[in-house]
Amino acid sequence: MRFLTAGESHGPQLTGIVEGLPSQLPLSVEDINPWLKKRQGGYGRGRRMVIETDTVEFLSGVRAGRTTGAPLTLVIKNSDHRNWVEIMDPAPGNEPRKKALTAARPGHADLSGGIKYGHKDLRDVLERASARETAMRVAIGAIAHKLLSFFGVESASFVDGMAGVWSQVPFDWSLKDRVEQSPVRMTDPQAEAEVIRRIDAAKAAGDTLGGIVEARFRGLVVGLGSHAHWDRKLDGRIAQMVLSIPAIKGVEIGPAFANAMKPGSEVHDAIYWEEGRGYYRKTNRAGGTEAGMSTGEELVVRAALKPIATLMKPLPTVDVVTHQPADAARERSDVTAVPAASVILEALVGIVLAQAYLEKFGGDTLEELVERVEHYKQRVRAY
Numbered sequence: 249m250r251f252l253t254a255g256e257s258h259g260p261q262l263t264g265i266v267e268g269l270p271s272q273l274p275l276s277v278e279d280i281n282p283w284l285k286k287r288q289g290g291y292g293r294g295r296r297m298v299i300e301t302d303t304v305e306f307l308s309g310v311r312a313g314r315t316t317g318a319p320l321t322l323v324i325k326n327s328d329h330r331n332w333v334e335i336m337d338p339a340p341g342n343e344p345r346k347k348a349l350t351a352a353r354p355g356h357a358d359l360s361g362g363i364k365y366g367h368k369d370l371r372d373v374l375e376r377a378s379a380r381e382t383a384m385r386v387a388i389g390a391i392a393h394k395l396l397s398f399f400g401v402e403s404a405s406f407v408d409g410m411a412g413v414w415s416q417v418p419f420d421w422s423l424k425d426r427v428e429q430s431p432v433r434m435t436d437p438q439a440e441a442e443v444i445r446r447i448d449a450a451k452a453a454g455d456t457l458g459g460i461v462e463a464r465f466r467g468l469v470v471g472l473g474s475h476a477h478w479d480r481k482l483d484g485r486i487a488q489m490v491l492s493i494p495a496i497k498g499v500e501i502g503p504a505f506a507n508a509m510k511p512g513s514e515v516h517d518a519i520y521w522e523e524g525r526g527y528y529r530k531t532n533r534a535g536g537t538e539a540g541m542s543t544g545e546e547l548v549v550r551a552a553l554k555p556i557a558t559l560m561k562p563l564p565t566v567d568v569v570t571h572q573p574a575d576a577a578r579e580r581s582d583v584t585a586v587p588a589a590s591v592i593l594e595a596l597v598g599i600v601l602a603q604a605y606l607e608k609f610g611g612d613t614l615e616e617l618v619e620r621v622e623h624y625k626q627r628v629r630a631y
């Protein structure tokens with residue numbers, strides 16, 4: 249399964265093309281829209297999220313509620329576009345355009361992208377660098393999750409810590425609903441209250457906040473990905489996908505950074521076998537992968553999101569037209585997007601996992617795939 253996305257933040261729409269899904273996968277917009285809604289949520293988001301109510305449309309590849317095997321075309325319209333028609337007009341002329349941005353924001357794509365692509369109106373860079381693009385990738389992730397559900401895979405995502413406050417309540421699958429109700433997607437109500445207070449304070453101070461997000465997957469088969477070649481390693485593919493999310497600067501599988509400081513005897517997960525159950529571990533410090541392959545234990549992916557780059561109390565910068573010192577541009581912006589990033593993480597790791605299933609099991613129809621997965625599970629139990 250491969251996909252492409254296109255679309256600017258304030259253009260008319262986001263477009264996605266997905267190729268390589270099996271036919272007969274039951275699929276409706278209701279499988280996708282709740283994910284889009286979750287991605288828009290979270291305390292600390294800016295006014296843009298009030299303007300948008302993201303919903304997906306299928307323009308190809310789905311008929312009568314099922315995939316046909318043809319490429320899917322997905323569209324999410326930008327409601328805000330109506331306010332940007334002239335500014336985003338592809339026709340020549342009308343320059344310099346309103347809302348031209350020349351005071352490059354430290355931490356955003358503006359300066360490197362402007363130099364690289366030869367733009368002096370840095371809007372030509374930021375429009376595509378914007379995390380708006382993640383709306384379409386989450387839509388594609390929702391389809392991946394629909395596929396994974398037929399293989400018995402379940403997922404969750406949440407915020408481990410943000411704004412300098414760690415959750416003190418370890419995640420448990422019974423807390424999934426709690427997280428979905430939390431305005432900051434945290435397991436811990438006390439931490440949540442303090443985080444909300446700090447978001448309000450950061451907003452008042454013209455500052456921004458980051459945090460650590462986590463996604464979990466259970467029910468995965470052992471052996472997704474491969475040890476045999478670097479570009480087939482599941483952990484490597486996950487890391488690439490996760491680091492492609494705007495503002496994510498670090499990724500770990502399981503408690504990787506903490507493990508690095510401990511002796512091996514306290515890190516590696518001893519192997520056990522029981523009649524009927526097969527192989528299992530009593531611990532999961534590997535976080536669900538060994539040597540680029542899934543172990544069959546829970547997959548635990550954590551990622552670090554830097555604070556939002558656009559500051560209402562801006563940092564010093566340089567105007568790329570005048571070369572004079574300037575305050576960095578102030579654009580309408582989020583104070584934090586950590587809760588949204590947890591949803592994006594869960595959705596996008598789902599794409600990598602769906603790709604790994606499709607690669608391992610192949611097949612043109614959903615039925616064929618499910619049969620092959622079930623057959624493999626039997627073989628695993630007998631090994």
Ligand SMILES: Cc1cc2nc3c(=O)[nH]c(=O)nc-3n(C[C@H](O)[C@H](O)[C@H](O)COP(=O)(O)O)c2cc1C
Nearest residue numbers: 356357377378379494495556557558581582585588
């Ligand atoms: C859901 C989400 C929302 C974001 N919202 C903003 C925002 O409102 N303002 C901003 O400056 N950056 C925002 N970002 C981060 C920028 O898109 C990102 O920092 C920028 O594209 C530069 O890329 P990099 O941080 O990966 O290096 C957001 C990121 C995510 C994941």
Ligand SMILES: C=C(O[C@@H]1CC(C(=O)O)=C[C@@H](OP(=O)(O)O)[C@H]1O)C(=O)O
Nearest residue numbers: 294296377378379380383579580581582
């Ligand atoms: C539009 C989204 O996020 C945007 C991501 C973003 C950025 O610079 O990344 C900047 C902001 O854009 P705007 O100036 O239009 O408010 C965010 O709102 C979204 O998540 O759907």
